Amino acid sequence: MIRAFDIVVVGAGPAGLAAATASAKAGRKVAVLDDNPNAGGQIWRAGAGKSAADRARERAVAAFEASGAVLLGGYQVVDATASPGALQAWMAAKQRVESFQFESLILATGARERFLPFPGWTLPGVFGAGGLQALVRGGYDVRGKRVVVSGTGPLLLAVAAHLKQDGAEIVTIAEQAPMRRLAGFAATLLSRPGKVLQGMRLRGELSSVPYRTGCWVVAARGSEVVTAVRLTDGSRTWDECCDLLACGFHLVPNTELASLLGCRVTDDGVEVNAEQQTSVAGVYCAGEPTGVAGVDAATVQGRIAGLVAAGQTAAAARLYTQRDAEVTFGRAMTRAFALRPELLRLAEPDTIVCRCEDVRLGELEGKMTPRRGWTDAKLQTRCGMGPCQGRICGPALEALFGWRNASVRPPIFPVPIAALCCAPPDDEVSILEPQEMSL
């Protein structure tokens, strides 16, 4: 069975919800697929609380529901072609792959955290900063736990404030970017009172927590679990005792699906024109895959993509100025939180780099036969060939060695082979119109 829609959106975060709402309000049949059961993406994962983010989620979901677009939660898109417009999605709950057809596709696949390897980073108790926040939102208890938050990016403050609200003791926040760069970035925010207020609110909530700039993690220490974190500011090195380390080095755009479709991808993310159109006809992209710029950028880009895909180009054009300002903000943020070179020298020869396949840095640097690039590393060591398919080690190796994973092949996430074997051949499928199916 194939389900047919005018427009399919991949990702139900702020960008995807805004895109789907705009297209559906313009009268198009729209479906949004997301691998999570609920709408909201990364920032609105929490659900029904009372914070500003919860209220924003409520408004976005209410507008989405009123628009007539449908949400298909629990669908992970693993394969797609632009012409003809078709995609395959793995539905874990039903253990099967389902097919969809579309006239236009909007990619709103978000971003993920960047991890860099350092001694001890695979110890139990060491989490991605956003990952730990997501676990806590899902019920993981951090009450009374001493947590060091380190890495880089505005997410560190948001995570620290959230963990503190949930009863954790934040030992320190170690931000690798130097104060000089952060001060320059803060100056660019003066024309954006909303962001200034948000930053001041977070600093207020964390007023009792040391926030060290120009300070970074050197190693996580402990024999079975993390018990301390070694930090440095470049001139002094010391240990902070802790129960947990939450560590992430800003975000990297999720561009795999766009690459699979043949869209042009640059160092910043998926390349789009003013209309959020990618280099492939009929495929649009919005939000973090086009470059990390935050929730406001994601929302306005999504709205533009949705309007253009529905043929409402004049309405979309009225949003360009707002979008361009958000993109400029995103670029300033990327410059402010750029990685310092010292972070690329933390891993030692026996430090695991690819945690799915247990590949150590020494196997890649190999004194006798250093690996020549990503493909060579994959072939000789299985680096990047585990369940995450290089989503964690890939950006790290790009930062460390400049290697880029150029080849993206379906399925872009692992799928049980039985699910692929059972998919009916194309000539045996019938196409279901949205009004005929029970979602």
Ligand SMILES: Cc1cc2nc3c(=O)[nH]c(=O)nc-3n(C[C@H](O)[C@H](O)[C@H](O)COP(=O)(O)OP(=O)(O)OC[C@H]3O[C@@H](n4cnc5c(N)ncnc54)[C@H](O)[C@@H]3O)c2cc1C
């Ligand atoms: C771990 C994490 C935590 C964050 N926490 C905060 C925070 O607390 N505060 C804050 O201001 N910002 C936070 N951010 C940044 C925030 O996510 C962005 O600013 C904004 O939400 C981006 O919106 P988006 O719609 O582009 O992407 P997202 O909100 O990331 O939405 C993308 C959605 O697409 C889905 N998806 C991706 N690929 C597929 C696929 N192949 N098939 C099906 N579904 C797919 C993802 O599961 C996700 O639900 C966080 C980012 C990350 C990575």
